[in-house]
Amino acid sequence: MATPQRYFIQLSYNGTNYHGWQVQKNAVSVQAVINEKLSVILRQPIDTTGCGRTDTGVHAKDFFAHFDAGESMVDGPWSLEKKDSLLRSINAILPVDIAAMNLFPVAADANARFDAKLRTYEYHIHFNKDPFKNNYSWELRDRPDLELMNKAAQLMMAYTDFSCFSKSNTQVKTNNCKITYARWEETESGIVFRISADRFLRNMVRAIVGTLIMVGRKEIEPEAMQKIIESKNRSNAGTSVPACGLYLTEVKY
Numbered sequence: 165m166a167t168p169q170r171y172f173i174q175l176s177y178n179g180t181n182y183h184g185w186q187v188q189k190n191a192v193s194v195q196a197v198i199n200e201k202l203s204v205i206l207r208q209p210i211d212t213t214g215c216g217r218t219d220t221g222v223h224a225k226d227f228f229a230h231f232d233a234g235e236s237m238v239d240g241p242w243s244l245e246k247k248d249s250l251l252r253s254i255n256a257i258l259p260v261d262i263a264a265m266n267l268f269p270v271a272a273d274a275n276a277r278f279d280a281k282l283r284t285y286e287y288h289i290h291f292n293k294d295p296f297k298n299n300y301s302w303e304l305r306d307r308p309d310l311e312l313m314n315k316a317a318q319l320m321m322a323y324t325d326f327s328c329f330s331k332s333n334t335q336v337k338t339n340n341c342k343i344t345y346a347r348w349e350e351t352e353s354g355i356v357f358r359i360s361a362d363r364f365l366r367n368m369v370r371a372i373v374g375t376l377i378m379v380g381r382k383e384i385e386p387e388a389m390q391k392i393i394e395s396k397n398r399s400n401a402g403t404s405v406p407a408c409g410l411y412l413t414e415v416k417y
Contacts, residue, residue, distance in 0.1 A: 168232040174266035175227045180299045183220045201257050206233050215276040215415050221407030226414050230276040284414040285369045290354035302409035308380025310348045316379040316386035317346040327396035329372050330365035367404055374402030
């Protein structure tokens with residue numbers, strides 16, 4: 165029997181109908197669907213490991229997972245010389261809200277989660293009722309002050325411990341993250357927040373956006389961001405904004 169080869173698969177998905185990426189006992193997840201469909205196509209049990217854990221309703225434009233596969237990918241019907249055909253076959257049985265964009269072999273110890281050096285998220289907000297933005301953007305009635313929000317966002321760069329923006333009781337060894345970019349920008353129909361870091365904590369981006377919106381509404385001063393972060397207390401930060409506006413847009417290795 166051939167030695168299993170490790171592969172990366174690049175995906176994009178609309179998270180509206182899923183309880184996040186990670187397999188759960190009593191809910192449909194993106195990972196469960198990917199595992200099932202790859203197992204059917206490759207005719208062997210496939211268990212993927214994702215580059216992160218998007219929450220219920222969160223979308224991904226760029227998502228990587230790794231898996232190990234044996235003979236069918238080496239000497240069998242699905243050698244990577246037939247990659248285009250393989251991707252078409254995978255996409256043919258995936259639901260319409262999940263797409264496989266690429267597939268390639270990697271080193272045996274490559275890890276989609278731990279080898280990622282940079283992740284970028286976007287959060288989209290619009291201000292006028294739009295039926296075509298349902299589940300894809302958060303509708304706000306009043307326009308917040310972008311200048312104040314960007315001032316507060318820049319203050320985050322001086323910190324690494326973001327316990328105040330993390331869900332409690334998560335099984336992570338550290339709440340330290342290195343944010344390298346955080347900025348709000350105008351779009352044609354609203355505003356978008358882009359943030360890049362080496363890693364993110366559970367619920368972190370949505371909690372940051374909720375806190376920045378408080379600044380933009382002038383409920384708190386931009387400088388309050390420093391006290392919130394230094395408190396390391398989730399209850400001091402803003403409420404988490406809805407998942408529908410959040411996208412994982414880039415993962416770099």
